[in-house]
Amino acid sequence: MNTKRCDHCHLEYDTSLLLCDTHFNPPKFFCCKGCQGVYHLLHEEGLDTFYEKMGETTLEPPREHLEESSRFDLEGFVSKYVKKTSEGLSEISLIIEGIHCSACVWLNEKVLSRQAGVVEVSINYSNHKAKIVWDDSVIKLSRIIETIRSIGYNAYPYDPKGGEERANAQRREYYSKLLVGIFATMNVMWIAIAQYAGYFTGMQSNIKNILNFAEFVLATPTLFYTGSVYFKGAYYGLKNRYITMDFLVATGATLTYVFSLYAMFTKNAEVYFDSVTMIVTFVFAGKYLEVLSKKKAVDTLDAYGSSLPTEVMVVLGDEKILKRVESVDVGDVIEIKAGDKVVIDGVILHGEGSFDMSRLSGESVPVLLRKGDKLLSGSLCLDSVIRYEAKQTFSSSMLTRMVTLLEDALSKKPLIEKFANQLSGYFSSTILFLALCTWVFWYVQEGSFEKALIVAISVIVIACPCALSLATPVATLVGLGLAAKRGVLFKEAGFLESMAKCDTLVLDKTGTITKGTPDVVEMKVLKEVDFSLIYALASASNHPMSQGVRRFVKEHETSLHVKSLEQVKSIEAKGLQAFCEGHFLMGGNAKMMQEAGIECVLEEQFHALSHYFFAVDGELVAIFGLKDSLKENAKSAIEALKALGLEIVMLSGDHKSVTHVIAKEVGIAHFKAGLLPDEKADYIEALHKKGKKVVMAGDGINDTLALSKSEIAIAMGSGADIALDVSDVILTNDSVKSLYDAFVISRMSLKVIKENLAFSLLYNIITIPLAMSGHIIPLFAALSMSLSSLIVVGNSMRIKMVLKRL
Structure with a gap:
């Protein structure tokens, strides 16, 4: 007997009795779920060193029900994972493992909502993250998790680090199952051709028996390995008195398989193992497509604030102390230096400096803030030491509020998803009811169990949602493939349909319509100057304005020489000064020049631009006007988008004058400027x-x-x-033209999907009555099902031909 030690209690057991937990690398083995639960708890709390200290000592295995029922109610667990709402309710984010379709989400939400004390349940299908709100005085968290596990799923607190690993594991599992199904289907179809030919032309019984057995060998792993997901879904659906699409697929495939076994051994009827493989593989291909195109299972909210510091420098008189951001009170004085990120909202008390506000406002140019100006969390200090007074706590600051609003937004579920879940349940129940009525009728009419079973199977097989299931995934697969070639990546197949139904396009300005970096568009040389000096000074600064000037000079001047700067000094929030070859150089904004006694007068063409002034030995010699330039083909792409009937709006955090110029250039009539992130969201709402x-x-x-x-x-x-994480579609080539491609592809794909669905419904309306009347045997039911699938696939291929004209 092979034995292995439990990784928690260290007792030895037969390897066949151990639980293998693949969440760890290498996998861990446990003698019971109690040991597995305690090991997980210690690992989550960072207490793995317990096992090093334990050495070879053995432990008494914990009682499984104690771990299942109690650890989730422990004070340490609650303080780490559970938070209180403003109404005094408890809230937690869980990952629900085992969800493989939207029906699973629906099932979990339905069952949990039935529990007394559960106030809100919302599950995000893309990352399986559940937001659950409950009254702790009525129901405990342990009971909620037990309920989830009782219906065949697993639940544990959200852990962002393990999310991507779980997603990859699921993809690998589905990929191997699909490979088995495709291999079996391709081979069984060749055998089926011989079977069908022999049916009409005659075939020796021994050859037919060999082919039947070969089909049986191919159909068995397809049904029980590839189709295992349907059996699991059907089982737990029935356990909770819900009939899902999984049950219909599992029923049709299983009945066909069982009858084929009977036919193979008794030799009294035809076998339909080919139908088994086709039913399972075709429908599973649609599921695999969903798995491939799911969003990354990462928490967007964690990524939002992942780069922010957890501590800030608080000034107490002459003393400075580090304080956790959660402990900062309103009125505390906080000091930040160049390169520091603002975590808490406040008002500047001392100093002035440039701040990168791009995370909040989308401002392409740093903003100069002085004493008395409001400072928002999410800003980046670029070039000075600032002290400001906290006007908000960490939990009520801008960035934290954005995270909260985003979490609420992500928890909303589209109505179309709820409707689809309800429709699938009705469809499945209706087909099963019709099949049962058919069996009863024919059994009473003919008195033959075999005849009644054949006709009933024909109803299930011919009505199996093969064409119905292929109607969407095949068309979307074609659309997704074409979109990818054009630099458009849809993260989920369903987004093609959603996008096709949209009538308004809202565009951010900076980085979407424009390049996101300021470039020189106007230059005025007031006195003769060596551009090598300008290039040297501009190269000494990482400020976006300086870099724009540096690029411009490098591109337009061919006789640049290397210049060495001396005594380089950064003037806070204003610019840079240095000595070079005996000359005193200054480069920066108007305020810097005015303080040096240099007069700056701008001509009209500079008024809607950002400015960079360059002076030599106290004299202004050059002025540069910078603007964030349009992306290539932006104007023509927006004209094409308007031709599709879309209403186009541009939103920006930039100043109105700059935004107006860009809107006019690309032909957008409706725009809003100077918006903060929550104001953009309010505009969308x-x-x-x-x-x-x-x-x-x-x-x-x-x-x-x-x-x-x-x-x-x-x-x-x-x-x-x-x-990228929060998005549904990514434009990999950064082209506005890809937006147009995305709309055309999505609309064409939806049109084909509607045609496919219409055909599938018409097919069912015609063929189901024929099958119920006994005019179609399972053999021809399978053939007609295959034909309907081919028609759907062929119609989907039309997308390629139409889109070639793009």
């Missing part, structure tokens, strides 16, 4: 109230809240990681 269905395109952290409020969120590939 206002459009919703007007009945608009909105697609939002953006690229920065400042856009994520608005993105989450839209039906479809589109991120530019070069955007911030958080924008």
